[in-house]
Amino acid sequence: MSAGRHENKLLITTSREPSRRTRSFIKDLVATIPHAMKFNRGKATLLDLSSIARRTGAYGVLIVLEKKANPSALTFHVPEPDGLKRVSLLKITSVTLMREMPDSQKPLGINKITMNLKGTEKDELLAETAEELIRALRPEITQHEAGAEPAVEVILGRRDDGVVVNFICTTTGRPCGPRFIVTKVIRYDQQ
DSSP: OOOOSSOOEEEEEESSSOOHHHHHHHHHHHHHSTTEEEOOOTTOOHHHHHHHHHHHTEEEEEEEEEETTEEEEEEEEEEETTEEEEEEEEEEEEEEOGGGOTTOOOOTTOOOEEEEOTTGGGSHHHHHHHHHHHHHHOOEEEOSOTTSSSOEEEEEEEETTEEEEEEEETTTOOBOSOEEEEEEEEEGGGO
8 A cells, every 4th residue: 555645535436327225335334434435436437436546535445336236245446557456355245224223323423433353363254354344444443342432333243144244333332334244255466
């Protein structure tokens, strides 16, 4: 990663012609990740996205792919002069939007995202998911329990079918972002 003067934003967009559900998922992600900004892709190519990312000071681009009108994968890319370099892909399933969680809240006034890595080393998929979310979302890594200061905390949990990703507001303990399950992690820069 190159150190740039304003490279602190994450650009989030879709594959072409996204469904309403995918657009809602992106809206939830952008509301949850303080340094994220949404980009309506339209007909923009990967080269266009790279140029837009560099112009807006984004360190990366997260593209939400879909299958049968549901979000199916998150691909993380870094902008380079000759286009976007694909870094990783998280296959996802069982997406739950904020509006579908009765106890969820908007993360109002929160400008920090954190992650506690405690327990992630015990399982390969859990560790890989944590590592790739750290690269894409750039959360502050914490050692303390949630609630120490206002933040959105990324909480990972292992289930038989994958790794559950939750976004929880530390001040209330309530969900303040979408929930999804990561079933597979592909790292393109380590193949």
